[in-house]
Amino acid sequence: GQQVMQIPQYQHVQEGEDFTTYCNSSTTLSNIQWYKQRPGGHPVFLIQLVKSGEVKKQKRLTFQFGEAKKNSSLHITATQTTDVGTYFCAGPRGSNSGYALNFGKGTSLLVTP
Amino acid sequence: ETGVTQTPRHLVMGMTNKKSLKCEQHLGHNAMYWYKQSAKKPLELMFVYSLEERVENNSVPSRFSPECPNSSHLFLHLHTLQPEDSALYLCASSQDLGVFGNTIYFGEGSWLTVV
Numbered sequence: 001g002q003q004v005m006q007i008p009q010y011q012h013v014q015e016g017e018d019f020t021t022y023c024n025s026s027t028t029l030s031n032i033q034w035y036k037q038r039p040g041g042h043p044v045f046l047i048q049l050v051k052s053g054e055v056k057k058q059k060r061l062t063f064q065f066g067e068a069k070k071n072s073s074l075h076i077t078a079t080q081t082t083d084v085g086t087y088f089c090a091g092p093r094g095s096n097s098g099y100a101l102n103f104g105k106g107t108s109l110l111v112t113p
Numbered sequence: 114e115t116g117v118t119q120t121p122r123h124l125v126m127g128m129t130n131k132k133s134l135k136c137e138q139h140l141g142h143n144a145m146y147w148y149k150q151s152a153k154k155p156l157e158l159m160f161v162y163s164l165e166e167r168v169e170n171n172s173v174p175s176r177f178s179p180e181c182p183n184s185s186h187l188f189l190h191l192h193t194l195q196p197e198d199s200a201l202y203l204c205a206s207s208q209d210l211g212v213f214g215n216t217i218y219f220g221e222g223s224w225l226t227v228v
Contacts, residue, residue, distance in 0.1 A: 030212045031212060031213070033215075033216060033217075035217075041221070042115070042203060042219040042220065042221050042222050043156070043203075043217075043219050044219070045216050045217065045218065048216060050213075086155075088155075088156065090217075092212060092215060093158075099210050099211060099212045099215045100144075100146065100158060100161045100168075100169060100210060100215065101158070101215060101217060102158065103148075103155065103156035103158075105155050106155050106156070
């Protein structure tokens with residue numbers, strides 16, 4: 001079945017440095033979503049990408065969807081301590097039961113002041 | 114406030130106990146989910162319900178038994194669990210299971226410890 005894989009698993013940066021996490025799918029995706037989970041919290045929806053080659057920005061966060069719709073990336077410019085958490089990508093399972101999401105294992109970001 | 118409420122937030126149970134996790138969503142959504150989150154396998158999809166009908170059982174052991182009495186409520190009944198079942202159990206909902214309605218809203222989770 002469809003799987004999404006994320007790299008790196010962990011990333012430790014100094015505040016002000018940039019950060020990127022990558023997501024790859026074994027199959028073409030109808031859309032891809034990104035979620036953030038703060039330590040001790042629950043995953044919270046960030047964004048959905050639908051179109052091939054789509055790029056969306058949210059302040060310092062830039063999300064990209066690959067041309068083949070099989071990969072995606074999240075880039076954070078000039079990280080801040082508030083960016084700490086685990087970032088998950090998720091893609092629809094595309095089974096007969098609808099489009100419930102499969103999540104990647106996440107990238108845990110630690111930002112040191 | 115996420116619109117998805119889970120109780121209890123923390124639960125410690127013995128391997129012979131029977132307990133239940135409860136979830137209620139106030140978002141008017143038609144789909145509800147149980148996810149399991151542990152250190153080894155983050156965010157495993159366990160069950161999916163759409164309009165109170167179970168549409169997916171993702172190879173979950175029978176000691177986990179879901180129940181969805183209506184589109185706003187979801188339960189996870191627990192019976193004779195194992196220590197390796199200790200994890201964070203997240204309830205979630207989405208508008209539907211369509212490709213543009215599947216954005217997930219998670220509850221805060223129920224931390225389960227099996228002793």
